[in-house]
Amino acid sequence: MPRITLPDGKVLEFPQAVTGKQVAETIGPGLAKKAIGVKLDGTEIRDLARPIDRDCTIKIITAKDDDPDALYLLRHSAAHVLAEAVCAVFPGTQLAYGPPVDDGFFYDLKTPRPVTEGDFATIEAKMQEIVGQNRPFTRCELSAADGLARTANDKYKNDNAQRALAKGDDKLSFYVSGEPGRDWEDLCAGPHVPSTGWLKASKVMSVAGAYWHGDQTSDQLTRIYGTCFADEKGLKQHLHRLEEAKRRNHRKLGKEMSLFHIEEDNPGQVFWHPNGWSIYVTLMEYMRQKQRKYGYVEVHTPSVMARSLWERSGHWEKYRENMFTTESEKRDFAIKPMNCPGHLLIFKQGLKSYRDLPLRIAEFGSCCRNEASGALHGIMRVRGFVQDDGHILCTDEQVGQEVATFCRMLTEVYADFGFGIDRITVKLATRPAQRIGDDATWDHTEKTLGDAVTAAGLKFVVSPGEGAFYGPKLEFTLVDAIGRGWQCGTIQLDPNLPGKDRFDATYVAEDGSRKNCVMLHRATLGSLERFLGILIEHFEGKFPLWLAPEQVRVIPISDAQLPFAKGVQQRLVDAGMRATIDEQPNSLGAKVRDARLARVNYFAVVGQKEVDEGAVALQNQAGDKLGTLAVDAFVARMLEEVAQKRLPAAMTTGA
RNA sequence: GCCGAUGUAGCUCAGCUGGUAGAGCAAUGCUUUCGUAAAGCAUAGGUCGCGGGUUCGAGUCCCACCAUCGGCUCCA
Numbered sequence: 001m002p003r004i005t006l007p008d009g010k011v012l013e014f015p016q017a018v019t020g021k022q023v024a025e026t027i028g029p030g031l032a033k034k035a036i037g038v039k040l041d042g043t044e045i046r047d048l049a050r051p052i053d054r055d056c057t058i059k060i061i062t063a064k065d066d067d068p069d070a071l072y073l074l075r076h077s078a079a080h081v082l083a084e085a086v087c088a089v090f091p092g093t094q095l096a097y098g099p100p101v102d103d104g105f106f107y108d109l110k111t112p113r114p115v116t117e118g119d120f121a122t123i124e125a126k127m128q129e130i131v132g133q134n135r136p137f138t139r140c141e142l143s144a145a146d147g148l149a150r151t152a153n154d155k156y157k158n159d160n161a162q163r164a165l166a167k168g169d170d171k172l173s174f175y176v177s178g179e180p181g182r183d184w185e186d187l188c189a190g191p192h193v194p195s196t197g198w199l200k201a202s203k204v205m206s207v208a209g210a211y212w213h214g215d216q217t218s219d220q221l222t223r224i225y226g227t228c229f230a231d232e233k234g235l236k237q238h239l240h241r242l243e244e245a246k247r248r249n250h251r252k253l254g255k256e257m258s259l260f261h262i263e264e265d266n267p268g269q270v271f272w273h274p275n276g277w278s279i280y281v282t283l284m285e286y287m288r289q290k291q292r293k294y295g296y297v298e299v300h301t302p303s304v305m306a307r308s309l310w311e312r313s314g315h316w317e318k319y320r321e322n323m324f325t326t327e328s329e330k331r332d333f334a335i336k337p338m339n340c341p342g343h344l345l346i347f348k349q350g351l352k353s354y355r356d357l358p359l360r361i362a363e364f365g366s367c368c369r370n371e372a373s374g375a376l377h378g379i380m381r382v383r384g385f386v387q388d389d390g391h392i393l394c395t396d397e398q399v400g401q402e403v404a405t406f407c408r409m410l411t412e413v414y415a416d417f418g419f420g421i422d423r424i425t426v427k428l429a430t431r432p433a434q435r436i437g438d439d440a441t442w443d444h445t446e447k448t449l450g451d452a453v454t455a456a457g458l459k460f461v462v463s464p465g466e467g468a469f470y471g472p473k474l475e476f477t478l479v480d481a482i483g484r485g486w487q488c489g490t491i492q493l494d495p496n497l498p499g500k501d502r503f504d505a506t507y508v509a510e511d512g513s514r515k516n517c518v519m520l521h522r523a524t525l526g527s528l529e530r531f532l533g534i535l536i537e538h539f540e541g542k543f544p545l546w547l548a549p550e551q552v553r554v555i556p557i558s559d560a561q562l563p564f565a566k567g568v569q570q571r572l573v574d575a576g577m578r579a580t581i582d583e584q585p586n587s588l589g590a591k592v593r594d595a596r597l598a599r600v601n602y603f604a605v606v607g608q609k610e611v612d613e614g615a616v617a618l619q620n621q622a623g624d625k626l627g628t629l630a631v632d633a634f635v636a637r638m639l640e641e642v643a644q645k646r647l648p649a650a651m652t653t654g655a
Numbered sequence: 656g657c658c659g660a661u662g663u664a665g666c667u668c669a670g671c672u673g674g675u676a677g678a679g680c681a682a683u684g685c686u687u688u689c690g691u692a693a694a695g696c697a698u699a700g701g702u703c704g705c706g707g708g709u710u711c712g713a714g715u716c717c718c719a720c721c722a723u724c725g726g727c728u729c730c731a
Contacts, residue, residue, distance in 0.1 A: 208726030209658025318731040593692035
């Protein structure tokens with residue numbers, strides 16, 4: 001007698017177990033036609049055809065692009081269609097694993113020959129054929145023994161089956177795309193849409209390598225990525241977003257705007273050009289001011305440090321393959337990959353009192369990490385970079401307060417770049433399996449971090465087991481203008497490095513005893529290189545005035561206005577603006593075009609009329625004509641916009 | 656590091672089954688001094704990622720390497 005509660009609170013009672021389909025039909029035939037699955041008690045998504053035999057709340061899932069549950073069902077099902085198509089195109093293919101992911105799904109398989117992009121059309125054609133046949137997804141449940149027998153000759157599926165059983169399942173389910181015994185089938189927990197006909201808006205996206213279980217020493221598999229939406233419109237929008245991302249690509253814009261380059265002979269190291277360096281320095285100076293306001297002292301520590309120091313910090317043992325090492329007079333050295341040891345060494349100079357704590361040490365630390373060649377990615381992932389790094393040395397009792405204050409500073413900083421609270425997500429990474437310290441300490445520190453985030457007005461999600469071995473951490477992710485997430489800020493608690501066995505950073509407590517500090521590693525922007533890459537893509541190269549490399553370009557209409565125009569430019573430069581002048585003997589149209597393409601924020605056109613009036617005719621990058629302004633008013637307006645760090649209207653968010 | 660793809664002028668790209676490397680933009684020179692997204696003409700510019708090999712002959716075919724891109728892995 002299941003009692004089923006609908007989203008509006010209405011309760012339906014049935015004399016015996018019913019399927020989701022039947023529930024939907026009871027509510028209305030229109031809904032039943034559109035339904036692709038159900039969600040029970042807000043957690044369990046089920047096939048429409050599976051019986052519901054308990055009291056529960058229900059949500060009928062219909063095929064909609066804005067419902068994550070619907071996309072989950074569609075994509076999980078589309079993965080099966082893809083896999084079937086690949087098996088048909090490449091006989092002998094072995095299936096491994098095919099889950100839905102953000103933006104789509106993938107299927108890992110072992111194919112008899114490498115799959116290339118050239119094969120996509122063939123695979124897609126086969127997929128459309130399967131979709132066109134509108135075959136039902138049929139669930140078959142088998143006992144553990146029968147299920148294992150059915151996968152006996154299939155290395156990966158058998159492994160999956162055993163894992164499922166080890167997790168506590170007592171049955172194994174298979175899904176047949178059509179009629180059992182005749183059509184293609186796959187070991188799968190489900191759930192799926194009713195039939196393949198729902199999967200019209202599917203597309204094969206890319207192919208990549210992947211390892212079985214993500215283990216480098218295990219089998220190399222082929223991973224085919226695809227996506228699926230409820231309808232063509234959703235798919236089209238998705239493809240449009242990808243195009244948009246391509247248009248904003250920081251490598252493309254970096255070249256176009258001459259911000260930086262990377263030499264082919266020197267992978268992972270950035271050569272900053274004048275325009276890029278201008279933004280970089282502005283960023284750095286901005287953070288310097290902000291940190292000063294929040295009580296940090298700035299230091300600078302050596303780039304190359306002796307092996308003995310890296311041994312003491314533990315890096316030589318644990319982080320060796322990521323460090324660039326060198327040698328001098330038979331002694332080993334390493335280029336620093338992190339700044340923490342240097343900061344501890346500064347802390348240890350002289351005797352510290354509890355009155356000196358918390359000590360907040362900041363450094364724009366230039367670090368090198370020997371990243372795997374395949375991991376490099378424009379300026380987002382490089383081997384040489386600068387962090388807005390900082391370490392707070394404090395007592396256990398001060399941790400909560402320090403984390404809360406850091407969260408406040410971070411939200412303030414992010415807001416200045418247009419990332420309001422609605423564009424920040426926070427993750428609390430908790431104790432991993434391999435760790436030091438007792439559970440009571442972990443309980444306490446995890447709670448302290450969580451409370452501090454809440455106190456700053458932010459929400460967080462817990463990421464179990466993702467913490468460092470020595471302590472929990474918070475990770476702050478920005479959501480950019482086209483909805484992509486970028487993890488930037490972080491703060492993590494570390495009692496290990498300042499502890500007795502490492503650097504033994506102590507202070508004299510109120511009672512005269514020596515105690516060890518704890519340390520908070522923290523960064524707001526993270527790597528400046530990466531953060532700037534994010535900003536380039538977020539703003540599409542159209543930076544807010546305070547960050548822009550070329551803020552104003554003065555454009556004289558003809559040489560006759562050159563002296564006046566130069567005077568205007570000089571006024572701007574004297575006022576601290578980054579202003580240039582276009583002296584080319586081109587038509588005005590050409591000069592305006594150049595300025596807009598160069599993404600100059602404002603251009604001040606000076607013709608004879610403006611010279612006579614002591615004014616400029618102003619236009620912005622977007623092409624809005626802003627009228628004629630007296631030079632004084634113009635300069636004041638620019639300075640005000642810089643001072644306010646005003647963002648383009650489209651880039652401001654709530655909160 | 657692993658899997659797949661890519662690499663031709665400063666940039667964006669064309670170059671078929673092997674036969675002396677091409678366009679647009681940019682650059683340079685001259686002319687034009689122009690009222691809000693492209694003035695005209697001319698000139699110059701390439702060891703086809705690098706190294707081998709096959710061939711009478713290689714941008715094109717083969718092998719190895721490097722870099723980049725999409726992923727994987729890594730991110731004490």
